[in-house]
Amino acid sequence: MHQSQFGSLAQQAPDALLGLIRLFQEDQRPHKIDLGVGIFRDDQGLTPVLGAIKAAERILVEQQDSKSYLGPVGDSGFVDLTARLALGDDLATSPCLVGLQTPGGNGALRLAFELIAEASRDSVVWVGSPTWMNHFPLIASAGLESRSHRFYDPATLRIDFDGMMSDLASAKPGDVILLHGCCHNPSGATFSSAEWTEILALCQRQGLLPLIDFAYHGLGDGLEADAAPVRMFVENLPEAIVAYSCDKNFGMYRDRVGSLFVKAATLAEADAVRSQLFGTARAMWSMPPDHGAAACRIILSNPGLRSAWQGELDTMRERLNGLRQAVANSLPQLSEVANQRGLFSLLPVSADAVRILREESAIYMAPDGRINIAGLSEGNLSHFVDSVSPYLS
DSSP states (O other): OOOOSSTTOOOOOOOHHHHHHHHHHHOOOTTOEEOOSOOOOOTTSOOOOOHHHHHHHHHHHHHOOOOOOOOTTOOHHHHHHHHHHHHOHHHHTOTTEEEEEEEHHHHHHHHHHHHHHHHOTTOEEEEEESOOTTHHHHHHHTTOEEEEEEOEETTTTEEOHHHHHHHHTTOOTTOEEEEESSSOTTTOOOOOHHHHHHHHHHHHHHTOEEEEEEOOTTSSSOHHHHHHHHHHHHHHSSOEEEEEEOTTTTTOGGGOEEEEEEEOSSHHHHHHHHHHHHHHHHHHTSSOOOHHHHHHHHHHHOHHHHHHHHHHHHHHHHHHHHHHHHHHHHOGGGGGGGGOOSSEEEOSOOHHHHHHHHHHHOEEOOTTOEEEGGGOOTTTHHHHHHHHGGGOO
16 A cells, blocks of 8 residues: 655645736736746846846857866856855955855855754754745754844834944854845835944854855945945954845846855864855755856856946946935825835835735735835836835835
């Protein structure tokens, strides 16, 4: 008699955003607006391949002479150039910095949590509420404990910084604080320079390890401004971790392009970190995919393509910040949206209002009121404003 191996498996709850995608696709109303999926869109609602990427891929097709394995570090040129892009030349070339390529920022985070767990199973990962929905499963998958701290105040649409610092006062030495490098997902709320400095002082005072999820570099206030707090942490702490993603700023969503950087306190510890990361990566994905990373490397190493990419990145950032200002100008209740950064904002609307907006106005957003600002356009902004306004207090 056959005994099922899978009979005890529980059905997982469906992903709300995937369901939202399906509903949007099936909706035949011409005025429908997709504010759900977290991808950049232009004013026509498209997510085109960047011109710099197209040019780099043509070069890659002509010049790549092998598809052989690259080893656990991946494309070493890509790793070096993204380290310099994120951390600056001095920090990127520190002998205590370890870097390797990962399958997207998600892969970088998973590898980082595995490293933390291997070093200390007792480390608690402190996570702001709310955060990107995949953070908690990633932490749990590594066998680590997570705890939430206050972060976003939905009443003011701002960071509850005093609440955050109060909660983190109970973090113990060796605990991890998970930080968004810029462009917080899902709130868009951003720390001031003074607040970043206070968080750094907290890490120094309490012996906390920062893990910075740097997924939107260049889409906030520009490449240098967005990198400044990340560099400050890596420079001024003995240990720090940065998970870097090229999905958003290079538009490489489906190619899964990322890297992980770990600063160790000593050369000997850096060697141990490198060995651990390579061994864990080998067990999880063996070798990272190369095509997207190679295209990014070509861009970052070619002055002309790099300039073209930065111009396209500037255009994306200016569109996002322009839409934020337009929303704030049209809806005084959402004036704080203009001070936020990145793709996302959290609307102060109920789950019931979200449902009504979908059913009656064809406006699709996540159940918690998270919207992707890039889903708005000159053509649909007035429909959005008129539809949402009655549900804002």
